[in-house]
Amino acid sequence: MSAEKFEKSKTIELRKKHVGPSCKIFFSHDPIKIVQAKGQYMYDEKGQCYLDCINNVAHVGHCHPDVVKAAAQQMELLNTNSRFLHDNLVFYAQRLQATLPEKLSVCYFVNSGSEANDLALRLARQYSGHKDIITLENAYHGHVSSLIDISPYKFHQLSDAEQNQFVHVAPSPDVYRGKYRADYSDPATAYANEVKAIIDTVHKKGGKIAAFIAESLQSCGGQVIPPVGYFQQVAKHVHKAGGLFIADEVQVGFGRVGTNFWAFQLQGEDFVPDIVTMGKPIGNGHPMSCVVTTREVAEAFMSSGMEYFNTFGGNPVSCAIGLAVLDVIVKEDLQGNALRVGQYLTNLLEKQKEKHPLIGDIRGCGLFVGVELVKDRLKLTPATAEAQEVIYKLKEQHILLSADGPHRNVLKFKPPMCFTMEDADLVVEKIDLILTVKRCFLNLPNLFSPIDFYFIYSQLSLKMPTDENGHQFPNGLVHSRGSSQGGPHQTKRLKT
Secondary structure, eight states: OOOOOOOHHHHHHHHHHHSOTTOOOTTTTSOOOEEEEEBTEEEETTOOEEEESSOSSSTTOBTOHHHHHHHHHHHHHOOOOTTSOOHHHHHHHHHHHTTSOTTOOEEEEESSHHHHHHHHHHHHHHHHOOOEEEEETTOOOOSSHHHHTTOHHHHTTOTTOOOOTTEEEEOOOOTTTSSSOTTSSOHHHHHHHHHHHHHHHHHHTTOOEEEEEEESSBSTTTSBOOOTTHHHHHHHHHHHTTOEEEEEOTTTOTTTTSSOSSGGGGGOTTOOOSEEEEOGGGGTTSSOEEEEEOHHHHHHHHTTSOOOOOSSTTOHHHHHHHHHHHHHHHHTTHHHHHHHHHHHHHHHHHHHHHHOTTEEEEEEETTEEEEEEEEETTTTEEOHHHHHHHHHHHHHTTEEOEEETTTTOEEEEOOOTTOOHHHHHHHHHHHHHHHHHHHHHHHOTTSSOHHHHHHHHHHHTOOOOBOTTSOBOOTTOOOOTTTTTTSOOOOOOOOO
16 A cells, blocks of 8 residues: 655645654755656646756666665565675675776675765774774765764754764865865865875874775865866875775766766876775665775775675665666666766856856766856855845746755756756856846846836746835836836747
């Protein structure tokens, strides 16, 4: 029997009653109740379709039939833990390893990105015999205690919490608003030297570095793309200190960047991390994740004498799903699609940057793209409220997008990999209209007639603002009664 269906108001009431208040939801003032999804589209309880630009978890598309079939067929046969031999486990490990550099050859299967990153820390500390961890400014690596400690994105929100003494925060390698920007002579070396300085300070205080951990591309930190050469130099400093390099691919792996299967490969063939963690897209919505490392690190972990066992990690159903995801990526050329559509999307957004001063930067790779909104391109004043306005206006247009970064002013594109050029056209057209309206209201009130604004608002399906007498006119426009000379203005299409 299917679960009882509630009215949306009842669902909200029960969530408030039974679900922890710290568990936030999208669009909290008017949340969306999603009951079905397919491909890059999600549907609410009334059948309204939304274009999903958020869900990097539904990597090959929501409810992909091949993934659903693989899960159902294996579930009919067997699901048990990995203490029994099963071909799915070893076959999947073999297939996964084939996408990675040769030295990354040993897999540990777990159930979430948080579990994967927590295990990665254990591996690094056991291998090195050291405790200290270097993380990046604005980083997020998971919700368990060990990862909150290394996630400034989270622990900076805690008013009375002290930073763990074994955790050290390096500057985010952000070449747009960071310490060393794109016009700096060698930002990769400069940012890597910041890590070296931390290592030197730790050593002077008697500490020792176990690991440096970084998302291959920072996601919650604002879609930050590290300069090429940064990871190589950081790895050199960390290895010299006896530590390991952990690449967190939980958000950005499995072909999302287009040119490569793994985002760390954007740094070049001469860079190979010691540990790679993966999650979210690995199971297309099914809870599974993995840690892949070298034989040397794995042997050191075993030498602790403690057996490692994970009840659900690597179970036959999860591995069947993982295999199906890999098959779909290849069969539908989703990595190639990410490259083509991502470049198309970036080009569209670059044209909008030329048109709208509010857009300060466009950055990304494949279908991982950030649009940073600023009030002033010289001062880089974050346009936080404006970013929130854009995502809420898009939601009214049935397009789901999010904003993140330390100032919550970066629009984040990380849609399912089946996202199309037509989808890109639609969302950029709507962003253009929203920003055009805003620009007209704030800066150019005398260049457009009220009819122009009626046209724009009709395109956006928005309510026109009203004056004190209830007349609908754009803010800042003086409407002279009788100026229409006996008839309405001819509606002209606003050039966008």
